[in-house]
Amino acid sequence: MSALEFAQWQLMYENEALNPESQRMQHAALLATILQGASTRRDGKHWSAAHFLGPDPWLPAAATGSAAAPRRVNVVQQVRAMNARRRGGA
Numbered sequence: 001m002s003a004l005e006f007a008q009w010q011l012m013y014e015n016e017a018l019n020p021e022s023q024r025m026q027h028a029a030l031l032a033t034i035l036q037g038a039s040t041r042r043d044g045k046h047w048s049a050a051h052f053l054g055p056d057p058w059l060p061a062a063a064t065g066s067a068a069a070p071r072r073v074n075v076v077q078q079v080r081a082m083n084a085r086r087r088g089g090a
Contacts, residue, residue: 020058028052 028049035047
């Protein structure tokens with residue numbers, strides 16, 4: 001694919017709203033529209049797409065704010081602890 005063709009595809013995706021960000025927004029707007037008549041919020045206000053937009057899964061970890069290091073888990077110890085609780089409670 002040439003650079004010109006790549007640029008044309010990029011423009012088409014942006015103009016036709018085919019990029020993932022636009023699709024997430026369309027899905028959130030659809031959910032808000034569906035729930036508008038089927039349910040009501042506790043405060044009586046209308047639903048909006050912002051209520052259904054979660055964090056962007058494609059953002060880098062630093063941008064999402066989760067800078068904490070992942071916790072290491074020993075699965076064998078967890079299973080033993082769960083089995084001991086189950087045996088002790090039965």
